[in-house]
Amino acid sequence: MIGSVQGGGSGPTVGVNHGTVAGTILAGNATGLADVVLDPSLIPLELGLTVDDEPVGGFTGRGWLVEKIDVRIAQVAARPVGGYVLVEAEAGLGKSALATYLAFSPTRRWPAHFSRQSTSPEAARANLAAQITYVHTPADSPDRSGGLPGNYTDPAWFAQRLMTIQAQRRARGEVSPLVILIDGLDEAPTPSAGEVAFGLPRTLPPGVVVVATTRPGHPLPLGARVERIDVTGQANLDDLREHVTFRARSDRALTGQLAATQVTPEAFTRGLLAAAGGVWIYALLVMDQVRDGDLRADRLDALPAGLAGYYSQNLRRIRELNPDRWDGVVLPLLGTLAAVTEPVTSTTLALWSGNLPLGPVQDVLDGPLRPFLAHTREDREAADPTGWYRLRHQSLRDFLTGRETGHEDHTVVQQSARCAHATRQAHARILACITPAPDQADLRRWDDASSYALAHLTYHAAAAGELDRLGLDPGFLLWTPLPSLLRTRNTVTDLQARRAIAARELMGSINALARDEQLRWLHVWAVKYRSTALAAACAARFPPDAPHADGAIWRGAPHTQLHGHTRWVSAVGTWTRPDGTTLLVTAGDDEVVRLWDPHTLH
Known part of the structure; x- marks a missing residue:
């Protein structure tokens, strides 16, 4: 592969010869860096971290964990090759809040990708590549003004781009680590065996560190340094107590509700910590319900254990309070919110939920479902000034898609299964709405x-x-x-x-x-x-006189691209195991030898 040239139909064509960039040629319409960047500015608002003009002014605790992350970064950056630092925790323990704090911290400002923005590996890599280029190349660099090549969605291109930018940083004498942040590594499509989620490189260049959050039970990059948050650990409980105490004393609406029910901030904190069991999203949801007057502060002892039980109890309460709207509005709306993959307006939600009247939909969104949604408003001049809605937390999507099959309470399992049926129906409705209608020739444009x-x-x-x-x-x-x-x-x-x-x-x-x-x-x-x-x-779509193939002499099997090496493959061979099975062997300029099973291609 040495000396070959790669290029797409438009954008830069890059010739590679022993790692040397031969040139950049622009032809036709190229995808620009700005076209692929995903703006994270609304995420602090969605997570309730913004105070006044400070995006993460409401973030509290986790100082011990931030210190550990910084230590791990220094350790990995000192190794001959880069690597991964992972924060592993169960759902609802504040991983996204931590990642948002790290992304918006004035002393860090790391290039970041949040899975809530997109779980597409191609979008994630393009987003990160664009941010890395903006942050780590000089303002007059052609890399910042040029377009992306036609193969920019290829994992190998991202690995090469990362390697090139880090080499340029080292050549300029920059010795600080190049840190990339990813929130929700576990939400990416399941990678092939031995690969890294989002198609990230298995081997990172020296000085490059990826800091990522993930749930337990998902494949981890080889050699990753892992810091775990224990839901019942004292550090986690202390952090949650600090945050609840902060909110109970500083949030005027919440303190007003506490005063109305004659509950002191100290008693409220003790009761909420007992109910939440160390799960942050549970505590945050309850605080918002109390703040909005949907839950009395002196009734915390009636809360169920666990997030699934909490969601099930609230959906039963919503159904009892809205019996006439449950089947026709609330349940279809919940299914649509679980099915969509990015924030959408109330107008869109009404259409995709079965062309429902906007008024009842808006009432449900801003009423009983309000604590469970992330809502960002548009300005009054926008086409839909009501703003954008999405589920507040992945744990609710898990419940609404029927993943609570092992819960000890069968009523919770049944509720989750009914919601899953509504979600499947929502996928079909959304598909019908976004599929182009056929034209007069019965072809879709x-x-x-x-x-x-x-x-x-x-x-x-x-x-x-x-x-x-x-x-x-x-x-x-x-x-x-x-x-x-x-x-x-x-x-x-x-x-x-x-x-x-x-x-x-x-x-x-x-x-x-x-x-x-x-x-x-x-x-x-x-x-x-x-x-x-x-x-x-x-x-059938060819012109009447156009030739077409009636048959083909071909008995091959479909080829596939094997992703793993971060640089050119310089040798390919086979190796026979003692048991007689044969493996494919590849060696690359990344100084890695890989073994592939020819049947599974893993």
Whole structure:
């Protein structure tokens, strides 16, 4: 691979020869850095950390953990290669608040990606690459003004970009670590065995440290330094006590409710800590309910144990208070909130929940569901000044998608299962709303679909069980991003649709092809892979006199890209185990030798 040249249909073409950048050529429309950056400025507001003009002025505690993280960063940065520092904790222990504090701390300001912004590996890497470039390259650097190459979604490109920027920093005499922050490593699509979530490099350049938060039970990068938050640990309990005490004395609305029920801040803190059991999101939700008058401060002893029980109890209460709206408004709305993957307006929620009247939807959002939602308002001149809504915490999405199957209380399990059914229905409604309508020729104009559809339609189709149908639509296959299609194809059961998706995979990148060429090559690969339904659908779109393939002499199996090396692969071979099985062996310029099982490709 030494001396080869990589380039897409537009953007920079980079020649590599022993790691030396040969040149940058711009051709056509390139994706710019600003196009892929995800603005995190609203996250402190969503998490309730903003006080006056200070984004994280409401963050308290965790000083002991921040010190440990800084020590771990220094240790990893001193090693011959970079590495990962992970903060591991169960759901609801304040991992996102900690990550937000680190991202907005004036002394850090690390490039950061939050999974609540996007769980797409391609979007995450592009977001980080753009931020790293802005932060760690001089203002007059061509890297800041140039566009991204056509292959910028490739994990290997991100690894190379990271290596190049760090080498430039070292050449300028910068010895401080290059730190990257990721919140919610566990929320990324499950990586292949041995790989890192979000397609991050397994091996990082010297001086590069990734600080990430994650739940337990998920694959960890090899050699990662892990700091764990114990829900019942004294440090966690002390931090939570400090935060509750701070809120009980400084939040005027909360102190007013305490005074109205003759509960002292000290008694409120003791009662809430006993109910929360060290789970921060539980305590935060209860404080907001008390603050808003939805829960009396002298009734904390009636709260159930655990987040699942708490959510179940509140949904039962909402149903009892809104019996006429539960089935027609509240439940469809909950399902839609669980299904959407980014903040949406109340107008959109009303439409996607079944074209409901906006008034009742707004009443529910700003009424009984208010404590469980993150709400950011727009200015009065905006098209929808009511703002944007999303679920406040991933633990509620877990409940609404039916993941509480092992709970000891069967009523909690039943409630979660009913909500999961509503969520599946919501996926189907959303899919119908964001799918372009067919034209007079019964063809869908996929290029007219919204940006939300481009990013998430394949996910909704898979969740709704509709990917089998869409997988036979040539326009859909050529329009939807290939990585998202491959991540969801395990939901496809129809043989013809599976072959159609495999044919699209074999095409690889199509950015450099004109639309008619894309369709022609999809037709050829459909014939090669015996996807007769897709081949016929492609041929039906050809002009009457256009040639088409009736057959192909090809007995190969689909190829795939093996991601793992962070630099060029310089040698490929095989090795036979003592048991007679054969492994593929690759060696790269990253000084790593990898063994691959040819059957699983892991």
